[in-house]
Each structure stands twice: as C-alpha cells, then as structure tokens.
Amino acid sequence: MLLVACLWPGWQAVLADSAPRTVVIGSDIAEIMAAIGALEGVVGRDDTSQYPAAVAALPSVGYLRHLAAEGTLSLAPERVIAASAAGPREVLAQLEVAGVEVVRIEQGASLAALPDKIRAVARAVERERAGAALAANIEADLARLEERRNATQTVAPRAMFLLSHSGMTPMAAGRDTAGQAVIEAAGGHNAFERFGGYKAVGAEALVARSPEVVIATRGGLEGVGGPARLWQLPGLALTPAGREHALIVCDDQALLGFGPRTPTALMALHHALHGAPKGSDDVGEACGRVAYDP
Known part of the structure; x- marks a missing residue:
C-alpha cells in the first residue's frame, strides 16, 4: 500500500470521490437521480423504476412495498435511497443492521412536495447545485400549470x-x-x-x-x-x-x-x-x- 501511495499520491482522494454502490427504491427517486446526473454507482432498482433506459437496464430487487433484505443484499450495496412508500420498514431496518446506509426520502406522492423531494435526493447524493436548478424548473412548471388551470374558461x-x-x-x-x-x-x-x-x-x-x-x-x-x-x-x-x-x-x-x-x-x-x-x-x-x- 505504501508503494502505491508513493507512486499515486492522489489515490485516497479518488477513492473518497467514488460513488458508493447504491440501490434506488421508487420510480420518483430514480428519475430525480437521473435528472441531476447522479446515476454513477447505482447498481440496482425496484420494479417500479423503469425510466430512463439506463435505470430500467439495472437488476431489480423487487416491488418497492414488498422488499426482501436478501434480494437487496445480493447486489452488495453500500447505500439504499428509498422513497417514502418503500417497505416493509422492518426490511429497511435489516439492511441498516447489515451495514447498509439507508436514506429515506420522506416526501411522498404530492405535487407540492416535489421540489423539496428533489432537494432531499440531491443532498443525499451531494448534487445540491443540480438539485436546486431542477427544483427551480419544477416550481416554474407547477406555477405555469396553476396559471393555465386558473385561466381555463x-x-x-x-x-x-x-x-x-x-x-x-x-x-x-x-x-x-x-x-x-x-x-x-x-x-x-x-x-x-x-x-x-x-x-x-x-x-x-x-x-x-x-x-x-x-x-x-x-x-x-x-x-x-x-x-x-x-x-x-x-x-x-x-x-x-x-x-x-x-x-x-x-x-x-x-x-x-x-x-x-x-x-x-x-x-x-x-x-x-x-x-x-x-x-x-x-x-x-x-x-x-x-x-x-x-
């Protein structure tokens, strides 16, 4: 290891910057991560996560509401990022006991919560700037939708x-x-x-x-x-x-x-x-x- 360190002084920084092996649970979480360019290190998904194609091509660990610890652990994840609907909670707790970091995104199926959900995912994967930009675009889209609805004759x-x-x-x-x-x-x-x-x-x-x-x-x-x-x-x-x-x-x-x-x-x-x-x-x-x- 000392020889490697001498020949490649930046090895520690590179290892620190590498994305952890991650499983995403929830189609909304997967789409947000794709939209902010955070799919590096993602090795698995749940059945509902079918978009974009890069996500759909990943192995599935099952349906987001009926997860099994064994199936998820088979992908050797270091981190699971889970939607609010993911469960059972006991399975997520088992993953934590096994040493997997479990990040729960609590904002659920709500339009009003969508910008905050984007920011929460972005914080979890250290893409705050990209998350802020996406959240701002979504807020503008929602405002435009409300204006259109209010103007409907x-x-x-x-x-x-x-x-x-x-x-x-x-x-x-x-x-x-x-x-x-x-x-x-x-x-x-x-x-x-x-x-x-x-x-x-x-x-x-x-x-x-x-x-x-x-x-x-x-x-x-x-x-x-x-x-x-x-x-x-x-x-x-x-x-x-x-x-x-x-x-x-x-x-x-x-x-x-x-x-x-x-x-x-x-x-x-x-x-x-x-x-x-x-x-x-x-x-x-x-x-x-x-x-x-x-």
Missing part, C-alpha cells in the same frame, strides 16, 4: 380515472388517491369523489355519476383489454364518456410517479381535457385523446 369535465391491471377488476379512483390528485391538478372534476380509495363500480354507479371522460394509463388500458373492451364495461356505454368514446391515455410513470416528468404530463392532461392555450408548446406527449372507431 371551460367547465371542469367530470372525469373517471380508471385503475386496472391484468387479471383484476377495473376500479375507479375516489378521493384521497393519486387519480383524484391528477384530475384536479389538470382542471378536471373527479366523478367518483364521494368514496375514498379505489373501488370497483357497477353499471348503476357509472350511470349515476355520468363521467364525461375516462382517463387511463397505458398500462391500465392494456390491463382492461384495450379500448374495445373498455367500452364494453357494464354501464359505461350509457354515460357521456361512453357515448362519445371520450378516452385520454397517459404514460403511467410520467403522470403518477410524482417525479420530474409529472408537471409536463399534467399540462398534457390539461390540454387533453380543455384544449391547449394559444401559442403553448410545452404540453408534451405524456397524455392524449385516443380515437375509437368500432
């Missing part, structure tokens, strides 16, 4: 946010859900705000609440079997949305991940609900109307 359409995965009964988003949050942020009105959480709704409830538009993610639309199967759901054909085949489809993680892409996705959803303001070119392609011709 059309009545807020009654929307149904559809949650579906392969093999499950499709459900509508009620109050206190991410589905309701994105509907309201984009200037819509949740047709199913009377109940909490996600629930399957029958034909009678669909007709009674009369949604004017259905909002689904790409994965959710695939889960229900595509547009043709969607419009065959009992009662949906008797709603304004069903009669007009009014469907908006959005990128799953861009809209619901509450990460750096979410404000732009919400502008795209606002555009799909109300039409783009004159001269606007910042809505992106994360959400859009889907035509259906049976």
Whole structure:
C-alpha cells in the first residue's frame, strides 16, 4: 500500500470521490437521480423504476412495498435511497443492521412536495447545485400549470380515472388517491369523489355519476383489454364518456410517479381535457385523446 501511495499520491482522494454502490427504491427517486446526473454507482432498482433506459437496464430487487433484505443484499450495496412508500420498514431496518446506509426520502406522492423531494435526493447524493436548478424548473412548471388551470374558461369535465391491471377488476379512483390528485391538478372534476380509495363500480354507479371522460394509463388500458373492451364495461356505454368514446391515455410513470416528468404530463392532461392555450408548446406527449372507431 505504501508503494502505491508513493507512486499515486492522489489515490485516497479518488477513492473518497467514488460513488458508493447504491440501490434506488421508487420510480420518483430514480428519475430525480437521473435528472441531476447522479446515476454513477447505482447498481440496482425496484420494479417500479423503469425510466430512463439506463435505470430500467439495472437488476431489480423487487416491488418497492414488498422488499426482501436478501434480494437487496445480493447486489452488495453500500447505500439504499428509498422513497417514502418503500417497505416493509422492518426490511429497511435489516439492511441498516447489515451495514447498509439507508436514506429515506420522506416526501411522498404530492405535487407540492416535489421540489423539496428533489432537494432531499440531491443532498443525499451531494448534487445540491443540480438539485436546486431542477427544483427551480419544477416550481416554474407547477406555477405555469396553476396559471393555465386558473385561466381555463371551460367547465371542469367530470372525469373517471380508471385503475386496472391484468387479471383484476377495473376500479375507479375516489378521493384521497393519486387519480383524484391528477384530475384536479389538470382542471378536471373527479366523478367518483364521494368514496375514498379505489373501488370497483357497477353499471348503476357509472350511470349515476355520468363521467364525461375516462382517463387511463397505458398500462391500465392494456390491463382492461384495450379500448374495445373498455367500452364494453357494464354501464359505461350509457354515460357521456361512453357515448362519445371520450378516452385520454397517459404514460403511467410520467403522470403518477410524482417525479420530474409529472408537471409536463399534467399540462398534457390539461390540454387533453380543455384544449391547449394559444401559442403553448410545452404540453408534451405524456397524455392524449385516443380515437375509437368500432
């Protein structure tokens, strides 16, 4: 070691500057780290972290809410950076006992908390300057979204946010859900705000609440079997949305991940609900109307 030190006096500084082996848990955390150029040393991810491609190519340690210590430790991490939803907490505690540094980012699935979440991740990976710049851009995007929503002249359409995965009964988003949050942020009105959480709704409830538009993610639309199967759901054909085949489809993680892409996705959803303001070119392609011709 002495010989190495003599031949390469800077070896200690280089070792100190090298990024620790890191596993990221949570799509929002992974996207933030990518956006601030902090993927160096990242060796693993959870199942929800699918963007960008550099993250998706990494080995997964499982679903963020159902982690196992063994799977994570198999990647020999020195550090885990975990979203607020990551768990179980007992598993994170086991990782700490095993000598892994666990950084919990407590800001969760909230638009208001997004800038602070970015700053928290940036502090954890010592990219404060890049984090501050990204947070400032996000704050500007959120302010622009609010201005656009406040300036909207059309009545807020009654929307149904559809949650579906392969093999499950499709459900509508009620109050206190991410589905309701994105509907309201984009200037819509949740047709199913009377109940909490996600629930399957029958034909009678669909007709009674009369949604004017259905909002689904790409994965959710695939889960229900595509547009043709969607419009065959009992009662949906008797709603304004069903009669007009009014469907908006959005990128799953861009809209619901509450990460750096979410404000732009919400502008795209606002555009799909109300039409783009004159001269606007910042809505992106994360959400859009889907035509259906049976």
